[in-house]
Amino acid sequence: MASKNDPFQFQEFDEAGDLLEANRDATTISIDDEDVKPQKQSTATGFSSEADTEDPLANDDQAELLSGQKKSPSFWSFEYYQRFFDIETHHVKERIIGSMMPWPRKNFINVYLRRNPDLYGPFWICTTLVFATAISGNISSFLAHKGKRDYKYTPEFRKVTIAATIIFSYAWLVPLAVWGFLLWRNNKMVNLVSYAFMEIVCVYGYSLSIYIPAVVLWILPFNWLSWCTIVVALCLSGSVLVLTFWPAVRDDHPRVMIAFLSVIVLLNILLAVGCKTYFFTIPGNKTVTPTNSTT
Template sequence: MASTNDPFQFQEFEEAGNLLEANRDAVTISIEEDNIKPDKQRKAAGFTPDGDDEDPLASDDKTELLSGPNKSVPFWTFEYYQRFFDIETHHVKERIIGSVLPWPGKNFVHVHLRRNPDLYGPFWICTTLVFAIAISGNISNFLVHLGKPNYKYTPEFRKVTIAATAIFSYAWFVPLALWGLLLWRNNKIMNLVSYSFMEIVCVYGYSLAIYIPAVVLWIIPYEWLRWCSIVVAVCLSGSVLVMTFWPAVRDDHPKVIIAILSAIAVLNILLAVGCKAYFFSKPEAVLPADSSAATGLTKAPSST
């Protein structure tokens, strides 16, 4: 039998109650609440367990980003073009500045687009250019005939339609033809540089930004100023296009290189000269109202 003074002998819980009665100020520790109190304190302080740390919206964004490239959306749907209008304002500003001030040796696609073309900037550049051409053409025509008593000003709204047809056809059909040509040549000659259709459209759209201030200068009725602005705009816009598409054709046959780059430059020149010739043509002289009567009518000879 074990001794009563054996320290390893099992003690009854009643002895613990007697000890608490003897010293009521003693501190007790509850093992069950050891894990509960820290949780309550974390919740009270605004902390959540490790499993709840992740925001459900953030996890949804991660899942969407991971599953985004795997989705294939048809190009005739609205969702396909929606991502081309999701762009920050400072990116559009950088691309406009890069198209207006091209730097030699820098490719516009590689430096500014970074495989992320947009349609927001090209759409508004083309739209602004359409209204700038139409409005400037009407104002120029009004200023030329200002002060002539026999001239009655009539706004020509058809200029908006004609300008829109010319600008948007140039900004869409020319890139489409160039994309098809580069794709055909790339199949024949394995080229290291290739551009998508949206990248080519983006480059052409931003290359038209320099024409907006040039068209505004065409309001001033001085032919030398108009032609100087045309030369500057054509050189800047054409240099952006040539430097961008030069890497895509430099490995091709020399005759093909000359033909493609010449076509790019000539179409750019034709757009500028055509807009100037049609919307800002030299006005015809207006004859006085009674001039035809004075010159066309002669006095009948007297019968007597």
């Protein structure tokens, strides 16, 4: 047993009790109370230590999110175009199928885009069409001259450059002109349907998807089959464009409406017929008539 005079045993101090009896309004602090924390003391400059560790940029982002005024990225920045490539695969498939199977009173932008255009599908469709046109044109030329003794096959890589220039110019410059025209008509008229530039680019990009299988069929040495596929591709691609832009000019003047839709169809025809004529027309062999030389 521990002795009563153990010096290490906790003892009550009577002076503390006397002091409390003398001043009952005094504040006491218990050592066992873990919730009591000392107050933060301000530094000499008047700023707290917690304020020094906080990130001011994080506070700005939180304030923008709470106020709903998050700044959108600039048109010239990479972040602006990054969202146009964030799309699911099944959405791309639906838009490709929708561009190949147009239906009356079915607007491609309202049904498939839903104010969420993408550049992923149009970019790869145009790129695939470029290589399909150039490669199919080389194969068609090879098959047409196959079996001739004086023919030596040389791949024409310049066709890739020419096809890329034609197709990407059509997929970007024509939508730019259409967007500028619709913007001009919206300033002239009231209650006209307006489309964003990226939506128009998306429509034109997906409308070219029907030409990929058509170009592959142009390899076959049947001229009637090539022109039949051109007519089918023109009807499907042109229908998508006309049904999409019809609501935008429906309430405009009849002459303006007819001229606008006619130009859209005409440019589509020029693209298809021009590619068929340039890349798949085999030049005829020139017959040289020998001349008798007199000695």
